[in-house]
Amino acid sequence: MVKCANLAVVLRGKIKSLKWIPACAGMTKGNMKCPICYHQDTKVIDSRVATDGLSIRRRRECLKCNFRFSTYEEMEILDLTIIKRDGHKEIYSREKVSRGLRRALEKRPLAEESFRKLIGLIERDLQALRKEEVGSDQLGEIVLKRLKEVDQVAYIRFASVYQSFADVNDFQQALSKMAEKS
């Protein structure tokens, strides 16, 4: 029997709240199918909460072929609408925020786990607003605030890109508001 422990399959689970079900490594039979043989029964052999407390990584093993793989479970913001400056609305997309951040963080030394944590904190700030609609200015402000804590160079890059898209006054207002808070 070949075990390919290095081959990780990352799947994103959907959970709507921050409460975690206690980990029960070795006991839980999940209905997550094996990615190799599609067997229905896989067992969780290890389960750990990431240092940020916002995601869980589970190590699973197929009960038929013994293939081992990992799954990630993290919060997903559902049904949040972003209102653009021109009034146009669009559904919040983690993809888009991640893309912008990755561009800003290009060649910067930020570990993948820290990146995930950054996204987690940004989304937590968004959820803390308890709104169904959030202005793109406010989103930009949150991203800038969190990015500033992590990487100054990326912060300046993101700010300059953000500025080229934004009305200059809007951007400066955002910055001065940030300065007041810090």
Ligand SMILES: [Zn+2]
């Ligand atoms: Zn299998």
